[in-house]
Amino acid sequence: MATYLAERLGELIDLSVNERVALERLEQRERTLRRGGVLVREHDRLTELYVLKRGTMMSYVILPDGSRQILRFLFRGDLIAMAGLVYRSSPETVIALTACAVAPLDRSAVADLAVAHPRLSALLVAVGQIERVALTDRLAGLGRTxxxxxxxxxxxxxxxxxxxxxxxxxxxxxxxxxxxxxxxxxxxxxxxxxxxxxxxxxxxxxxxxxxxxxxxxxxxxxxxxxxxxxxxxxxxxxxxxxx
Amino acid sequence: MATYLAERLGELIDLSVNERVALERLEQRERTLRRGGVLVREHDRLTELYVLKRGTMMSYVILPDGSRQILRFLFRGDLIAMAGLVYRSSPETVIALTACAVAPLDRSAVADLAVAHPRLSALLVAVGQIERVALTDRLAGLGRTxxxxxxxxxxxxxxxxxxxxxxxxxxxxxxxxxxxxxxxxxxxxxxxxxxxxxxxxxxxxxxxxxxxxxxxxxxxxxxxxxxxxxxxxxxxxxxxxxx
DNA sequence: CGGCGATTTGATAAATGTCAAATCACGTGG
DNA sequence: CCACGTGATTTGACATTTATCAAATCGCCG
Structure with missing residues (x-):
């Protein structure tokens, strides 16, 4: 069985068997999108998170004048719509650039993971920092290059x-x-x-x-x-x- | 006793007594900086994280042509140098805009917190998302406004x-x-x-x-x-x- | 073959940067 | 208290970068 989250996180640390099992359990479900399909629309209510299993996606916002800012390109193993851990409605739209498959998971799964696997929870904090630094690199690029x-x-x-x-x-x-x-x-x-x-x-x-x-x-x-x-x-x- | 992290996180959820105690313990130490003082320099080795107790700071990067991009302004209760959870050397410089006091804490304190207080660990994941969305808002501003x-x-x-x-x-x-x-x-x-x-x-x-x-x-x-x-x-x- | 989105190119306009100088604000030493 | 020095702000003239508009071409799919 392919394990997308475990594959991604396994690039950062050696996962234990228990951890791998817990991560696999998160990815049981699957939802497919065709090219151009919308996974999440800005301002829509967010109920789930997703792991990208196959394909590439992108997230963007539309400004009042109609212009678009692409925030992020998403690849296999990426966590999508994590903002749902905090905000009721999505701050961004996420669409499929190619045919895609995602695994939806409930926010409570993250809570369960934090209780059962403290190391994975701490690792999610760390992954958040990797993404934060990637965003600040882009910020500096847009502002000053x-x-x-x-x-x-x-x-x-x-x-x-x-x-x-x-x-x-x-x-x-x-x-x-x-x-x-x-x-x-x-x-x-x-x-x-x-x-x-x-x-x-x-x-x-x-x-x-x-x-x-x-x-x-x-x-x-x-x-x-x-x-x-x-x-x-x-x-x-x-x-x-x-x- | 003033409790900076608990004050910040307490705006998001009601903290338990145990959680408050754990957070207070993180902030025991104190280091002061005068206006203009450098807390962390870009490319320097990162050994600690900090909680900002008093004053305001900012973080920035310098590009090869000498121009500067300010990434973030920091206020009481903000976590500083969290990139140290992931990177050996700092991706950004952090300096004091006013006289400041910070509480240095070891990375292992975050690990201990994850084990002892799963909810706080999950909350740190959530706080990371709040900051991520703030950064994407700024990204859209720089790119498209x-x-x-x-x-x-x-x-x-x-x-x-x-x-x-x-x-x-x-x-x-x-x-x-x-x-x-x-x-x-x-x-x-x-x-x-x-x-x-x-x-x-x-x-x-x-x-x-x-x-x-x-x-x-x-x-x-x-x-x-x-x-x-x-x-x-x-x-x-x-x-x-x-x- | 036709159609349609994507790419390419040119001419011109708008936004923002650069350079230089004047003025202002404020702390320091006399 | 005053004069000065220094960094910050303000303003004007001009340069550069990037956007806008329009049209031609390309590539691919039905």
Whole structure:
């Protein structure tokens, strides 16, 4: 049986058998969405959380003038709609970029997990911090870097996430986003995204063929993106013992 | 005895006596900083977390070109350097905007708390979500709103945070930031911040006198800021029982 | 072959940044 | 009490980045 949460958390620490069983139990149910399907709509009442089992999704908000800000791209093993742990209604819309399957789980399952498996609960606090730092990296990008940097940063971020799911991916990958979506994630217009992609190409940093991207000069791309490699600096040695 | 964490978390749920005692124990130690003092420097090794007891602080990152992005303003009861739960070195610098006192605590204290008080551990997960949503609100602001909106949003955010600490504060308050700091928080230059403040004044939304701000038309200000009121929509009924 | 969304390109406009200088505010030393 | 020094604010002129609008082209699916 595939175990999505255990796979994700298992990249951070070695899980005990008991912990794996508890995590698997959370993912029993399954709900599928076709491409473009809406899992959660902004302002709708939130009753469940989800684990993404297959496919990729994104979350976004719509501003009063109709413009869209994409907040996050979601991949296998990601927890979705965790804001439901706090807010009655969803602060964001979550839709499927590809055909997807999610496992819905009740908020009470998180409560039960906290009681039965303190280490996993503490690990959820830690995972929250990883995501918080990822958000602050993006915040600094939007606030203080050029359009070119932001587009480069998005390419690197997506490639890195795809690679953790599939280690055979190297410099070449399929982004799976339209230029409008890239713009909504980076705070730019689709037209300007197009120009920046071409500039990255002219700079010899990437090559393009349809939706396929190839990183030609990865260090150079990371430099123009002002990219911070965070993955290597992890330390979870403080966690309590497993049950 | 003042209890900073308990005060903060007590706004979210009713704490049990045992929980209060456990939280108080975390805050025994104290370290003071003068105005401008550095609590944590970006890239430095992180060994402790902190609870802010008195004063206000801010966290920021410096980009390769020397520009600064302020990530967060910190007030009494805020947890600081939580990234230390995950990363060996700090992703951000934290400095005191006023004279401050913090309580340092070990990461192992969080582990102990998770084991002894599952509800508090789950609550920390929830608090992480509150902060995540606050960050996504700012992300959408930086990506998709005008300079005027961003400045207005900052004024509202700071005023609201000051008011939860001191309910006597109404439309009038002391921001305690230079225009350069406002710019570094909103992704603008100090010069442009100045112009936007004047425009907000001309629009009849605010009045200024030195560092003192007064909200003249609060609904109008909230509208131009595209402000989302999140505080009222909380629901933590799913938490496990207290110990 | 037709249609439609996505991409590409050019011309122009709007928002914001940069640079420079004047003014203001306030604490310090004389 | 006053003069000065220093950082913050304010203002104007001009530059740059990015958005907007419009049109052409591309790619793919039915």
């Amino acid at each position: 050029s359009a070119k940097s932001r587009v480069a940063a998005l390419l690197i971020e997506i490639r890195d996430r795809l690679r953790t799911l599939d280690p055979t991916i190297d410099g070449a990958f399929t982004l799976g986003l339209t230029q409008e979506q890239i713009g909504d994630a980076t705070g730019l217009t689709a037209v300007h995204v197009n120009r920046m992609l071409r500039k990255l190409e002219e700079d010899g940093l990437i090559a393009r063929d349809g939706g396929q991207f190839t990183m030609i000069d990865e260090p150079g791309l990371a430099r123009t993106a002002h990219h911070n490699e965070r993955r290597s600096g992890l330390d979870l040695g403080w966690l309590p013992d497993a049950r | 005008s300079a005027k909106s961003r400045v207005a949003a900052l004024l509202i955010e700071i005023r609201d945070r000051l008011r939860t600490l001191d309910p006597t504060i109404d439309g009038a308050f002391t921001l305690g930031l230079t225009q350069e700091q406002i710019g570094d928080a909103t992704g603008l230059t100090a010069v442009h911040v100045n112009r936007m403040l004047r425009k907000l004044e001309e629009d009849g939304l605010i009045a200024r006198d030195g560092g003192q701000f007064t909200m003249i038309d609060e609904p109008g200000l909230a509208r131009t800021a595209h402000h989302n009121e999140r505080r009222s929509g909380l629901d933590l009924g799913w938490l496990p029982d207290a110990r």
